[in-house]
Amino acid sequence: MRLAVSDAADQITGGRAVPEEKKPVIVAKNLTVGYKLHRERKLLTALRDITITINKGEFVCLLGPSGCGKSTFINAISGIVLPWEGSMEVDGKPVTGPGPDRAMVFQDYALMPWRTVESNIRMPFEFQNLGLSKAEIDERIAHYLDLVDLTGFEKSYPYELSGGMRQRVGIARALVTEPKILLADEPFAAIDAMTRESMQSELEQFVSKTKQTVVFITHSIDEAIILGDRIAVISRRPGRIKEVIDIDLPRLRFDSDVKSLPEYSEMRERIWDLVKDEARSGAHGEE
């Protein structure tokens, strides 16, 4: 498999060598962000005072009750929403809008029904000029079709695919530009349990090779523990970071059967307590 990231950026900060994997990539500082509700003529604060640094190659999972601002957080990384207060920086620069360094996998696939699998995966190249020739683009598409195990389905339309296959098209479309940062919004939520496990395993293997930085939203504690280097538990809206938990379990976790380790159950229980408290404390926070 071809590796996605070859970042020759300067690794020296303040006269000290910073290991590449410890280089901050996503830095939110006291980030407060929300939406203008035009009908109600008011502002809704989705996230308040979020401070977190995500390093290169890290896999960070976000857990929290519905409506707490998880999607808003990855929208702020992708530049779809901009800070009201505080800041959001990617690679040392304030985020002012979307860019080819960040790609999103959407919960609802967001495929174009009138386009074939191949043409859906080709889409990002129509919006971004990455300086690749037609032959290079074709080669990339073939590579990522193969990676998500959809070779042979190039000419199929989304309605001809299963839910899991559609989501794999969404994943290939996000990976095909080889973005430094992968933003995944509950990508496996609508996939059956067996396919979901195999896709978790594939994703874990894939990012361990590409060393991409991943921010991954899920409602599943098990999925977060299996995939994450860290889990950020978000409180109910307006979302704040309640706790960030390091997951120091060996990788690859699927192969090492981590679920049978006592540390796994302890971690699961601890995270469940945090999440449960938030779910119990009511669906509506302050405005």
Ligand SMILES: Nc1ncnc2c1ncn2[C@@H]1O[C@H](COP(=O)(O)OP(=O)(O)OP(=O)(O)O)[C@@H](O)[C@H]1O
């Ligand atoms: N485009 C929008 N316009 C107005 N309000 C929005 C918009 N998107 C989200 N919100 C509001 O912001 C708050 C946070 O929403 P967000 O989608 O970030 O939550 P979430 O944690 O991703 O929830 P879920 O787990 O249900 O996906 C919610 O109250 C939601 O109604």
Ligand SMILES: [Mg+2]
């Ligand atoms: Mg969401």
